Amino acid sequence: MLVFKFGGASIKNAEAIKNMASIIKKYSNERLLVVVSAMGKTTNALENILSKSRKDESIADEIRLLKEYHLNIVAELFESEATLIEQLSSIFSDLDKALVSEASYDEHYDQVVSKGELLSSTIVARYLNSTGINTKWVDSRNHIRTDDNFRAAYVNWADSQAEINKLNSVLDQGIVLTQGFIGNAENGKTTTLGREGSDFSAAVFATCLNADSVTVWKDVSGILNADPKLVAGAQLFNQLPYKEAAEMTYYGASVIHPKTIKPLANKNIPLYVRSFDHPDEPGTIIHQCELEAVLPTTIIKTDQCLVSFRVIDFTFINEENLSLIFGELAKLDIKINIMQNSAISFSIVIDYRPDKVEALLEHMKDHFEIRYNTGLVLVTIKNYQQNQIDEYRKGKKILLEQISRNNYRALIGN
Ligand code: ASP
Ligand code: MG
Numbered sequence: 001m002l003v004f005k006f007g008g009a010s011i012k013n014a015e016a017i018k019n020m021a022s023i024i025k026k027y028s029n030e031r032l033l034v035v036v037s038a039m040g041k042t043t044n045a046l047e048n049i050l051s052k053s054r055k056d057e058s059i060a061d062e063i064r065l066l067k068e069y070h071l072n073i074v075a076e077l078f079e080s081e082a083t084l085i086e087q088l089s090s091i092f093s094d095l096d097k098a099l100v101s102e103a104s105y106d107e108h109y110d111q112v113v114s115k116g117e118l119l120s121s122t123i124v125a126r127y128l129n130s131t132g133i134n135t136k137w138v139d140s141r142n143h144i145r146t147d148d149n150f151r152a153a154y155v156n157w158a159d160s161q162a163e164i165n166k167l168n169s170v171l172d173q174g175i176v177l178t179q180g181f182i183g184n185a186e187n188g189k190t191t192t193l194g195r196e197g198s199d200f201s202a203a204v205f206a207t208c209l210n211a212d213s214v215t216v217w218k219d220v221s222g223i224l225n226a227d228p229k230l231v232a233g234a235q236l237f238n239q240l241p242y243k244e245a246a247e248m249t250y251y252g253a254s255v256i257h258p259k260t261i262k263p264l265a266n267k268n269i270p271l272y273v274r275s276f277d278h279p280d281e282p283g284t285i286i287h288q289c290e291l292e293a294v295l296p297t298t299i300i301k302t303d304q305c306l307v308s309f310r311v312i313d314f315t316f317i318n319e320e321n322l323s324l325i326f327g328e329l330a331k332l333d334i335k336i337n338i339m340q341n342s343a344i345s346f347s348i349v350i351d352y353r354p355d356k357v358e359a360l361l362e363h364m365k366d367h368f369e370i371r372y373n374t375g376l377v378l379v380t381i382k383n384y385q386q387n388q389i390d391e392y393r394k395g396k397k398i399l400l401e402q403i404s405r406n407n408y409r410a411l412i413g414n
Contacts, residue, residue, distance in 0.1 A: 325364065
């Protein structure tokens with residue numbers, strides 16, 4: 001049994017969807033579950049619509065563009081598709097309804113932004129069927145069960161396992177096509193698993209179905225030792241151990257969602273990262289293996305925020321005030337990307353989310369003097385060579401730097 005995941009770029013227009021169908025066709029005799037993201041930049045568009053609408057700004061143009069985008073793809077894929085267009089209209093009218101809400105931002109976000117995957121999966125399922133690939137559209141919210149930590153929901157594995165088991169009989173009937181990124185909380189509300197979370201959805205389905213492998217089809221040839229869009233001459237890994245791949249995602253490699261590797265590694269399910277433009281190439285396999293030496297890998301994480309807590313009562317940074325800070329970070333679900341301390345101050349680097357930073361400042365202001373800087377870049381060179389560091393430092397404003405035996409990390413200012 002195989003699980004495939006196609007992200008936004010692989011279904012961004014009619015041509016891409018046709019290419020996806022041609023890949024799936026080759027595997028249509030297998031038991032296959034396919035997870036799709038929203039098309040192209042739809043998730044960003046929905047985020048923008050939500051934030052404008054919460055500020056009572058007009059969203060008519062943005063909604064019109066989003067409709068046109070999807071309907072143009074439909075027009076290119078099909079000659080006439082009245083039923084499909086009706087289904088899409090009903091998702092768009094649900095979107096209108098979801099936009100009117102008194103809920104918290106995060107809950108509201110999930111009800112709105114989840115519509116992208118419902119639109120894409122509806123179109124793709126219809127298209128696959130039209131090409132003769134027998135496809136069953138499945139609502140992943142009936143199978144991926146989560147808590148109600150909106151925008152970053154945690155999967156309830158036991159409940160999801162029970163619901164995903166039910167897909168075995170659906171897989172007997174044809175290919176299962178479902179949405180990544182979205183799930184359902186116990187109270188019936190739609191949740192999302194975090195941006196780019198469709199990889200993780202694929203891993204959840206694969207783990208619960210005991211899949212033979214997961215394949216993530218991407219616009220790159222596999223996992224490279226640097227982002228080819230940022231660094232020239234990036235090299236492809238043919239294979240990577242789970243641990244190495246997991247660490248790369250921790251440091252910010254965006255090729256795979258960070259939560260994806262663990263459940264697969266626990267069940268020894270290999271993860272392939274392959275190019276949808278060159279589907280005959282093997283790509284990278286992440287599995288149980290030992291490598292003698294791993295290529296130096298450069299990972300760049302943008303939009304970082306450096307927060308410094310300074311003690312105000314002439315004490316030093318000690319375990320008590322550290323535990324205050326860590327307690328608050330855990331409460332706010334803020335992840336530290338790198339940290340450093342001096343006698344009187346403690347600094348952390350986090351992904352910049354204005355709402356979270358404000359809440360942190362508000363809750364900690366009685367204990368510390370807090371400063372923060374945004375727009376920073378965190379660079380990690382895994383398995384570095386000294387000359388790379390020398391090269392990297394040139395002309396850079398380095399705000400923080402850490403070097404261990406294996407990793408070089410630097411926070412770069414602007
Ligand atoms: N559509 C969602 C996003 O863009 C989920 C995903 O692509 O994995 O973040
Ligand atoms: Mg995406």
